Amino acid sequence: xxxxxxxxxxxxxxxxxxxxxxxxxxxxxxxxxxxxxxxxxxxxxxxxxxxxxxxxxxxxxxxxxxxxxxxxxxxxxxxxxxxxxxxxxxxxxxxxxxxxxxxxxxxxxxxxxxxxxxxxxxxxxxxxxxxxxxxxxxxxxxxxxxxxxxxxxxx
Numbered sequence: 001x002x003x004x005x006x007x008x009x010x011x012x013x014x015x016x017x018x019x020x021x022x023x024x025x026x027x028x029x030x031x032x033x034x035x036x037x038x039x040x041x042x043x044x045x046x047x048x049x050x051x052x053x054x055x056x057x058x059x060x061x062x063x064x065x066x067x068x069x070x071x072x073x074x075x076x077x078x079x080x081x082x083x084x085x086x087x088x089x090x091x092x093x094x095x096x097x098x099x100x101x102x103x104x105x106x107x108x109x110x111x112x113x114x115x116x117x118x119x120x121x122x123x124x125x126x127x128x129x130x131x132x133x134x135x136x137x138x139x140x141x142x143x144x145x146x147x148x149x150x151x152x153x154x155x
Contacts (some may be wrong), residue, residue, distance in 0.1 A: 004041035031107045037105070037140050038111035038132040045142075046117075049085060050094040058069045058082045075149040081145070092115060102127070109134035110143075 048056035067075035103114040114129040128147035
């Protein structure tokens with residue numbers, strides 16, 4: 001399953017490209033609910049990242065999560081992902097509010113969010129895509145997270 005999810009994330013390495021995943025993209029109440037929950041938990045991820053609350057940030061990742069970061073081999077596992085983001089936080093600074101959603105969809109036990117965020121004092125824009133998966137305990141956690149190379153913000 002992780003290989004399939006990682007492949008789905010790689011397919012959307014360019015912003016704005018939609019992914020057609022099995023069981024995703026419908027308009028049922030359950031689909032809307034899982035997307036809303038993923039957005040809510042992602043908001044908690046941003047707060048934990050900004051506040052350097054690494055245990056809270058780690059709780060948003062599945063134990064066997066895969067992180068696809070620029071210029072790096074795939075990063076596997078919750079602990080390794082948190083260590084990576086500790087180093088990113090020191091270099092890039094806080095993620096600002098006002099992210100731009102490029103694409104969101106969900107269905108069954110999976111949701112996918114894609115968007116753009118700005119880090120630092122409005123200078124660095126990152127695009128990202130995340131595949132969120134319902135865990136056996138009922139929580140929704142990041143299974144795959146990929147993000148693109150930073151670009152200077154326009155404006």
